[in-house]
Amino acid sequence: MKIKMTLLTLFLIAACVPLSAQPDKGTVVVDSLYSTRLENPMGEATTRAVSVYLPPGYETSGKRYPVIYFLHGFMGDHTLYPQVVEVLDHAIARKKIRPFILVISDQKTSYDGSFYSNSGLFGNWEDFTAFDLVNYMDSNYRTLPDKDSRGITGHSMGGYGALKLAMHHPEIFSSVYALSPGALAIVREYGPNSSTFRELAQIRTAEELKNSYFPKVMVAFGRSWSPNPDNPPFYCDVPFVYEGDSLVTRPEILAKWQENMPVHMIEDNLENLQQLRAIALDWGRNAGERFTQQCDMFSQRLENANIDHSAEEYIGTHVSGIYTKDGRIPNDMLPFFDDHLDFGTD
Numbered sequence: 001m002k003i004k005m006t007l008l009t010l011f012l013i014a015a016c017v018p019l020s021a022q023p024d025k026g027t028v029v030v031d032s033l034y035s036t037r038l039e040n041p042m043g044e045a046t047t048r049a050v051s052v053y054l055p056p057g058y059e060t061s062g063k064r065y066p067v068i069y070f071l072h073g074f075m076g077d078h079t080l081y082p083q084v085v086e087v088l089d090h091a092i093a094r095k096k097i098r099p100f101i102l103v104i105s106d107q108k109t110s111y112d113g114s115f116y117s118n119s120g121l122f123g124n125w126e127d128f129t130a131f132d133l134v135n136y137m138d139s140n141y142r143t144l145p146d147k148d149s150r151g152i153t154g155h156s157m158g159g160y161g162a163l164k165l166a167m168h169h170p171e172i173f174s175s176v177y178a179l180s181p182g183a184l185a186i187v188r189e190y191g192p193n194s195s196t197f198r199e200l201a202q203i204r205t206a207e208e209l210k211n212s213y214f215p216k217v218m219v220a221f222g223r224s225w226s227p228n229p230d231n232p233p234f235y236c237d238v239p240f241v242y243e244g245d246s247l248v249t250r251p252e253i254l255a256k257w258q259e260n261m262p263v264h265m266i267e268d269n270l271e272n273l274q275q276l277r278a279i280a281l282d283w284g285r286n287a288g289e290r291f292t293q294q295c296d297m298f299s300q301r302l303e304n305a306n307i308d309h310s311a312e313e314y315i316g317t318h319v320s321g322i323y324t325k326d327g328r329i330p331n332d333m334l335p336f337f338d339d340h341l342d343f344g345t346d
Contacts, residue, residue: 024056026056033132035047048105049077050105054101058101062142064143065144066143066151067150071104071154071155071165072104075108076157087327091330096335101141109122116160117260121223129165130169134172152175154178154181155322156180157182159181160183174276175276175340175341179329180282180283185263186239188289196215205233206234219234224260226253237253263297278309278336280312281312287318
């Protein structure tokens with residue numbers, strides 16, 4: 001009887017070990033990366049934090065994984081909040097996507113966001129993301145180091161950055177999904193018919209700028225796309241300025257901004273767009289006319305250029321229903337990459 005009990009006990013223990021030992025949660029490593037491409041005379045930090053989500057089983061599998069580069073929004077940073085990690089684990093557990101690595105780097109600046117652009121004066125953030133960050137990941141983690149296994153995505157400013165980097169670098173990223181992207185065109189609060197530039201004209205100090213929103217965004221655009229070391233206190237130019245009560249357009253600055261706005265980048269990047277495996281964007285119907293108009297404009301211009309893509313307006317705001325288990329990330333964005341990334345062989 002004792003022998004039978006011992007054998008039964010051993011059987012039960014053996015049966016339970018794989019279940020308890022099998023990891024069901026991913027881990028997050030907070031790393032850092034110094035980049036000479038970010039060296040600048042304006043004091044922006046050149047060592048940036050990088051959060052890396054490693055899928056369940058990464059430590060023991062020995063496998064290589066595709067990588068999704070996630071670009072954060074304006075005023076955001078590299079932080080992967082616990083609820084977001086839960087969403088990533090949930091998506092893998094529910095087989096919305098096969099195991100993958102997700103990377104998010106800190107691109108919060110003194111002006112609240114790099115817009116993933118090469119400023120020169122404030123650092124070359126696009127090159128940092130496309131070259132330094134990707135090379136670092138491929139050198140230090142078990143990635144599948146090939147464009148077909150790299151996707152790029154992001155929300156708001158990050159959605160803008162994802163589209164821009166994909167349009168410029170199809171040799172690095174094969175597919176792109178933009179979540180409620182902004183800064184696609186000069187419309188609404190970004191434009192001359194809003195109160196934004198009148199408000200900006202009345203702001204004299206960096207402290208005053210902090211208490212605004214759209215003027216602060218315009219300065220971030222300017223530092224990203226039209227920096228000027230000879231124009232204090234914000235060291236950038238903007239396309240619309242007030243002379244007394246008259247609004248004056250500066251066409252040379254407007255041209256610089258449009259060169260960096262995806263609605264106006266399509267024709268110059270047509271061959272690059274044709275090389276991408278897949279392009280998608282979505283936006284909330286109630287995100288505000290600024291977002292709905294520019295996203296619709298971008299999609300229509302892609303269509304008119306015969307660029308295959310997916311575009312969806314859904315019921316929601318700029319931030320609702322994205323980072324939740326029933327939201328856009330696990331049910332739309334991640335399945336998109338499961339369909340279009342190369343996951344290698346098991």
